[in-house]
Amino acid sequence: MPNTFNLCGEGKNATFKKDIIKYFVTNGNSTIQELAKDISLSIPTVTKAVSELLELGYIEEYGKQETNEGRRPILYGLNPDSGFFVGVEIKVGFINLGLMNFRGDLVELDDNVPCHTENTMESVDELCRLVKQFIDKSEIDKSRIQEVMFCISGRVNSSSGYSHTxxxxxxxxxxxxxxxxxxxxxDIENDTRAFAYGEYIKGVVRGERDVLFINASWGLGLGIIIDGELYRGKSGFAGEFGHTHMFDNDILCHCGKKGCLETEASGSALQRIVRNRIEEGESSFLTNHTGDIYSLESILDAINDEDPLCIDVVEHVGLRLGESVANLINLFNPELVVIGGVLSRAGEFLLQAVSASVRKYSLSIVNRDTRLCLSKLNERGGIIGTCLLARKIVLD
Known part of the structure; x- marks a missing residue:
């Protein structure tokens, strides 16, 4: 059986204690009187639950609240080291690993750890060995690890626990x-949904409850947040944005079909178009580079160095992407659309192109209440979101 630390026991009292921990996670330190009022429990009930949480080490006293009247009440708050969550972001050929405390701080991070991400038991064994090494080298109390969450690209059913990719x-x-x-x-989750949740909790979201997150990387994914909750669909496969049929082209998508959106609006499309145009004789800074001049990293560096050809291509990709984002805005009427993933490194060159298409193709009465912006978390979004989802599962 898994060596999980029992958070709060079972029954109604456990629910009260989880509600208190959630409150501290969201709002910070508080007095018993404020807690009782905000979570609609009696002062004796809250006092009992707080005492038990103090004994378990989940919360601590943080001095007394400043007041001009009478006795100063004691402030209580979360003990950040009372629980830890491990996140594992699975990429092609490597993994990212993160360790987060209860407060939501990343306390350990290992980026770009080589791993044979193949569909074999040997690959699973290697993956688990690397995760164990990561946990073992940390100096935390291992019994305080509440959850390990893996995020994986493609079709992932988090409810059943199956990955279909x-x-x-x-x-x-x-x-x-x-x-x-x-x-x-x-637990497991789709990588785009994990990224979306990370952005929702610690990124650019400013109180919005209906948010769309576009993961524009090698492929193209969509994270959907409705009324503050991730939307997964019946089988956990919602958000296959890149595989909507958009074009009458003969470009074969990796899903096996032709005409998918990501054949013209993704990192793979950006790379293909840049390569074709250079091989047809157009000039670019890339031809003076050493190494793999057609890697996404090289192309994005060239964009930020203001290479005219690469800028022209990323703007073309952004216009195509924006046409479909306009459709999403017409369908969902979201408060916020976040553009993230590797292509967000193109910054305003990408965002302005997407925005132009959104203005052109979405209904003005719908898009006027939608804010469009770039990701704040950038390459850290996936691992941060994965750890945060692990915490959410424990508290829910």
């Missing part, structure tokens, strides 16, 4: 396979 060779859920090997509670 990679690590899908076993009849048992991937979550059980990983949990048995690691000795902790394990």
């Amino acid at each position: 990679i690590y899908n060779f076993s009849e048992q859920p991937l979550t059980r396979l990983l949990s048995d090997r690691l000795g902790y509670q394990v």
Whole structure:
């Protein structure tokens, strides 16, 4: 069985204690009187639950509240080291690992750890070995690790625990396979949804409750947040934005179909178009570079160095992407659309092109209440969101 630390026990009292911890996570320190009022519980109930949480080490006293009247009440708040959450972001050929405390601070981070991300048991064993090494080298109390969350691209059913894109060779859920090997509670989620949740909690969201997150990377994904909650769809596959049919072209998408949106509006499209235009004789700063001049990293560096050809191509990609974002705005009427993923490194060159198409193709009465912006978390968004989702599962 997984070696999980029992957060608050079971029953109604456990629910009260989780509500108190959620309050501290969201609002910071508070007095018992403020807590009782804000979470609609009696002062004796809150006092009892706070005492038990103090004894368990989940909360601490933080001095007394300043006041001009009578006795100063004691301030209570979350003990950030009372619980930890491990996030594992699975990429092609490497993984990112993060360790987050209860307050939401990343206390450990390992980027770009080489890993053979293949659809084999040997790859799963290697993955688990790397996660164990990451946990073992940390100096935290390992019994305080509440959850390990993996985010994976493609079709992921977080409810059933199955991934349908990679690590899908076993009849048992991937979550059980990983949990048995690691000795902790394990959950999985789609990478774009994890990124969207990270942006929602710690990124550019400023109180909006209806948010769309566009993950413009090698492919194209969509994270949907409705009334503050991630929308997953019936089977957990909502958000396959890149595979909507948009073009009558003969470009084969990696899904096996032709005409998908991401064949013209993604990192793979950006790379293909830049390569074709240079090979047809157009000039670019890239031809003076060493190494892989057609890598996304090289192309994005050239864009930020104001290479005319690469800027022209990313603006073309942005206009195509913006046409579909306009459709999403007409469908969802969101408060906020966030453009993230690797292509967001193109900054205003991409954003302005997307914005131009949104203004052209969406209904003015719908888009006027929608804010469009770039991701704040950038390349950290996936791992931050993965850790935050692990915390959310424990508290929910």
